[in-house]
Amino acid sequence: MMTQQQAQASYDAQDLWHKDKKHFIHPFTDFSLFHEKGCDLITDSDGIYVEDVHGNRFIDGIAGLWCVNVGHGRAEIGQAMAEQATRMAYFSTFNNLSNAPATELAxxxxxLAPAHLNHVFYSCGGSTANDATIRLVHYYFNRLGKPSKKRILSRTNAYHGTTYMAASLTGIASNNWQFDTLDLVTHLSEANCYRRPEGMSETEYCDHLLNELEQTIDRLGADNIAAFIAEPIMGAGGVLVAPQGYHSRVQAVCRANDILFIADEVVTGFGRLGHFFASEAVFETQPDIINVAKGFPQATPHWGQR
Ligand SMILES: Cc1ncc(COP(=O)(O)O)c(C=O)c1O
Structure with missing residues (x-):
């Protein structure tokens, strides 16, 4: 249901549609179709619903872009944001400066994070969290005198975002079609238990994936590999669930080879799998870094003590 304020701020549907078509570059868009049809414009929201400029109501099944975890129109969240914006709009946390809300949130x-993770680094979203993570991982190994450890292991159909590094980590071919990617990433097979090879048991499939990981480490050399990154459940790639024990076995191989294990929990954290962080609670792993975003104010790699 539209609130009184929303009803007052009604839009001119034609005007909005033309402005959008003329000026707005949308991501992930087929422009031949867009030039002809323009966009469906959403103007209002309430609970699990959104409403378009013509007053049609839809269930927002994906919760925005996996980010409206507690539904639209939460007055208490709006109020907290308004109070903070009027009390202090922004202050830098560079060098030895900080601000109270950032400190409290850290x-x-x-x-809330698994016990071994106690340090937070802020970014602006999931893609930039993954970018910052890889940059910091490279820095970490440089500082340890291991500058050759640069390559990152990711997986086919993984989705890690749209910035240059995050898109390079992403393993969905259509996302990167005719775009350049950074030559820093090696993609392993996705872990898709449902579509595992015909006749393979779940355990055999897990062995098969682990075998591929070990062979890849042998081929590239552990001295050249900095980290392995994975979504605990692959989201945009198809909501793909790995075989039982996959993540913890991968982590053990990483540990044995001095390879950092990064969990991209951008769409699995903050309640989606019943816990604030799914890595330990659901998948029994202790990642070196967990990246979170969406449905939570900022993205934060958590740094553990190794
Ligand atoms: C697993 C995962 N990582 C990273 C991202 C990128 O997050 P953002 O859109 O906030 O940049 C997404 C986005 O859906 C995601 O699903």
Missing amino acids: AKLAE
Whole structure:
């Protein structure tokens, strides 16, 4: 149902449609179709519903872009945002400066995260969290005197975002079609238990994936590999569930080879799998870094003590 304020701020559907078509570059868009048809414009939301400019109501099944975890129109969230915006709009946290809300949130996240993860680094979203992570991982190994450890292991059909590095980590071929990617990533097979090869048991399939991982490490050399990154459940690639024990076995191989294990929990954290962080609670892994975003104010790699 539209609130009084929303009803007052009604839009001119034609005007909006023309402005959008003329000026707005949309991501992930087929422009031949877009030039002809333009966009469906959403103007309002309430709970699980959104409403378009013509007043048609839809269930927002994907929750925005996996980010409206607690539904639209939460007055208490709006109020907290308004109070903060009027109290202090922004302050830098560079060098030895900080601001109170960022500090409080870091402490809260450290409390919610698995016990071994106690440090938070902020970014602006999931893609930039993954970018910042890889940059920091490279820096980490440089500082340890291991500058050859640069390559990142990712997986086919993984989705890690749209910035240059995050898109390079992504393994969905159509996302990168005719785009350049950075030559820093090796993609392993996706872990898709449902579509595993005909006649293979779940355990045999897990062995098969682990075998591929070990062979890849042998081929590239552990001295050249910095990290392995994975979504605990692959989201945009098809909501793909790995075989039982896959993540913890991968982590053990990484540990044995001095390869950092990064969990991209951008769409699995904050309640989606019943826990604030799924890595330990659901998949029994202790990642070196967990990246979170969406449905939560900022993206944060969590740094553990190794
Ligand atoms: C697993 C995962 N990582 C990263 C991202 C990128 O996040 P953002 O859109 O906030 O840049 C997404 C987006 O859906 C995602 O699903």
